[in-house]
Amino acid sequence: MSGDLPNPFDEHDELAHLPSDPALRAKTLESLLVEKGLLKQKTVDAVIERFENDVGPHNGARVVARAWLDPDFRARLLENATAAVAEMGLLGLQTTDIVALENTESVHNIVVCTLCSCYPWTLLGLPPAWYKSYPYRARVVREPRAVLAEFGVTLDASTEVRVWDSTAEVRYLVIPQRPAQAEGLSEEALVALVSRDSMIGAAKL
Amino acid sequence: MDGIHDMGGMHGFGPVPYVANDTPYHEDWEPRVFGMSSAVTKPTWAGLDYSRHALERVPPDVYLSSSYYERWLYALIMRQVEAGQLTMAEVASGRAQPSSSVRDDAMAPEAVDPYRFSPFRQAVDARPRFAVGDRVVTGDPQTTRHTRLPRYARNKHGEVHLHHGAHVLPDSNAHGEGECHTHLYTVKFTAHTLWGAESSPIDHTYVDIWECHLERA
Numbered sequence A: 001m002s003g004d005l006p007n008p009f010d011e012h013d014e015l016a017h018l019p020s021d022p023a024l025r026a027k028t029l030e031s032l033l034v035e036k037g038l039l040k041q042k043t044v045d046a047v048i049e050r051f052e053n054d055v056g057p058h059n060g061a062r063v064v065a066r067a068w069l070d071p072d073f074r075a076r077l078l079e080n081a082t083a084a085v086a087e088m089g090l091l092g093l094q095t096t097d098i099v100a101l102e103n104t105e106s107v108h109n110i111v112v113c114t115l116c117s118c119y120p121w122t123l124l125g126l127p128p129a130w131y132k133s134y135p136y137r138a139r140v141v142r143e144p145r146a147v148l149a150e151f152g153v154t155l156d157a158s159t160e161v162r163v164w165d166s167t168a169e170v171r172y173l174v175i176p177q178r179p180a181q182a183e184g185l186s187e188e189a190l191v192a193l194v195s196r197d198s199m200i201g202a203a204k205l
Numbered sequence B: 001m002d003g004i005h006d007m008g009g010m011h012g013f014g015p016v017p018y019v020a021n022d023t024p025y026h027e028d029w030e031p032r033v034f035g036m037s038s039a040v041t042k043p044t045w046a047g048l049d050y051s052r053h054a055l056e057r058v059p060p061d062v063y064l065s066s067s068y069y070e071r072w073l074y075a076l077i078m079r080q081v082e083a084g085q086l087t088m089a090e091v092a093s094g095r096a097q098p099s100s101s102v103r104d105d106a107m108a109p110e111a112v113d114p115y116r117f118s119p120f121r122q123a124v125d126a127r128p129r130f131a132v133g134d135r136v137v138t139g140d141p142q143t144t145r146h147t148r149l150p151r152y153a154r155n156k157h158g159e160v161h162l163h164h165g166a167h168v169l170p171d172s173n174a175h176g177e178g179e180c181h182t183h184l185y186t187v188k189f190t191a192h193t194l195w196g197a198e199s200s201p202i203d204h205t206y207v208d209i210w211e212c213h214l215e216r217a
Helices: A022-035 A041-053 A057-069 A071-079 A081-087 A134-142 A144-150 A187-193 B030-039 B048-056 B060-065 B068-082 B088-093 B191-195
Strands: A097-102 A107-112 A160-165 A170-175 B135-138 B157-167 B182-190 B204-210 B214-216
Touching: A022 A041, A022 B030, A022 B068, A022 B088, A041 B030, A057 A071, A057 A170, A057 A187, A071 A081, A071 A097, A081 A097, A097 A107, A097 A160, A097 B157, A107 A134, A107 A144, A107 A170, A134 A144, A134 A160, A134 B191, A144 A160, B030 B068, B048 B068, B068 B088, B135 B182, B157 B204, B182 B191, B191 B204
Parallel strands: A097 A170, A107 A160, A160 B204
Antiparallel strands: B135 B157, B135 B214, B157 B182, B182 B204
């Protein structure tokens, strides 16, 4: 297999022959793959279960809370996030090379994948629907301030906006600003405070 | 390829359907498609970059009118057909052809582990051509093949912001032509360079770009 790939959907009107209901289409394909020995249903169950329970924003929130509490860890995270996240045993699928981006009074970072839906799975779980939506992918690079305003994040004209387009296997984790009311909280309480969207840069805390 | 997937900067899409703390799935069948895509048997050449290229080759009208996991489902079908593991006739009928072979080496549930991964980065002999701070200009690949240089960032002047070492090159790997580890950089562009005078004079866009798509400015 090499070179220019033909499109198997180009020459046939095959898509029109598939069940029109996506639920039925998915079910039909799953039973076909099982019938041909290409798939085990229990493995599909295991993928769904492990991606729902073993990974997710609680992992990213642990990284953020630790960065807030431990200046040495914060420095290591900003210097080499891949190594710092590896220390915590949180590298994994779609999370092999990481850059941490710190939001401050003067800089606001926000992450997108304009070409598809790249996202740090082990740190944030699977991406929310809006992150994969066409308007987000199309607009946040061109007009990040307008998109952020729609999300309820208003920024001063003097705050620099940095948009990071995940076009490779580097995954970006935003370290949100620690809110004033978080002073004196335990690490556990801080973890609970960190929202998934704040680690994409789509929300402030 | 200049496909519909390359939508960064396009106009006319309207408001983002933002819901705070939104969930990844909205329909019961969607997790099944994610699970199938991860668990299905695939040839060794059919890796992540090839999967992305399959999604890009979903016809533009179908791409735009389908939901995220509908597109994944089309791409999964495309990959299985191209691998010779399913025929379109089987997909359409939902039944295996009587003469077709049945395998018994599908991935076991115990093998599922989100924390297990193969690295994309690898040490190479070639020294990086660019250093952080270098001024660069991006290429303009005119190709129907897979590439990760978005249209909005082609023929543009920027500055090397980070060097990530050498990573698997999607442009070759998607086509089964080897991983060809190539130096990868994050390139920083002013918003004005990419988005014109309407954009904020202090904002920046950062894009990860492989060395083969960069020249010294």
